[in-house]
Amino acid sequence: MRMLLFTTIAALQFSCSNAQIKNKKNVKTMSEAQNNPAFSRNSQEKVDMKEEEWKKVLTPEQYYIARQKGTERPWTSKFEKFDEKGTYYCAACGNTLFQSNTKFESGCGWPSFFEPVNKKSLLYLPDNTLGMQRTEVQCGRCKAHLGHVFEDGPPPTGLRYCINGVILGFEKKG
Numbered sequence: 021m022r023m024l025l026f027t028t029i030a031a032l033q034f035s036c037s038n039a040q041i042k043n044k045k046n047v048k049t050m051s052e053a054q055n056n057p058a059f060s061r062n063s064q065e066k067v068d069m070k071e072e073e074w075k076k077v078l079t080p081e082q083y084y085i086a087r088q089k090g091t092e093r094p095w096t097s098k099f100e101k102f103d104e105k106g107t108y109y110c111a112a113c114g115n116t117l118f119q120s121n122t123k124f125e126s127g128c129g130w131p132s133f134f135e136p137v138n139k140k141s142l143l144y145l146p147d148n149t150l151g152m153q154r155t156e157v158q159c160g161r162c163k164a165h166l167g168h169v170f171e172d173g174p175p176p177t178g179l180r181y182c183i184n185g186v187i188l189g190f191e192k193k194g
């Protein structure tokens with residue numbers, strides 16, 4: 021078992037450093053993933069990591085959002101006013117979440133999208149905290165808290181995925 025775990029971690033690290041070489045443009049975003057055994061831009065395998073481990077590999081702000089269901093202050097995300105073409109992924113595990121062509125200006129203060137990349141990208145959970153009935157959105161691979169989804173978005177879905185930018189990574193197209 022220990023041997024298998026070691027092999028898996030080694031394989032994940034290898035695929036990560038491989039991504040760095042292939043994708044020089046994104047070296048900066050990929051560095052978020054340094055020493056993070058969960059991080060992969062192509063694995064579909066579910067991530068089940070202990071809280072102490074997450075604490076080591078995420079920044080304090082990312083840990084607060086992803087693992088403690090925190091919310092970043094509105095209007096503070098670099099992605100809030102950002103319209104480059106590319107792909108948004110989970111900064112905690114690398115899972116692809118949204119394409120830039122589903123991003124829109126919602127005016128709510130957080131990066132907003134009307135559709136995830138696919139159904140499995142996200143998990144949906146009822147959230148009845150703060151006296152509201154909301155639907156929480158988590159990363160489908162590592163269960164990082166991402167934000168909430170509301171039913172007041174634009175066509176074609178009518179949905180507004182209101183996402184904390186702290187937990188997003190971005191890979192430029194091309």
Ligand SMILES: [Zn+2]
Nearest residue numbers: 110113159162
């Ligand atoms: Zn994730």
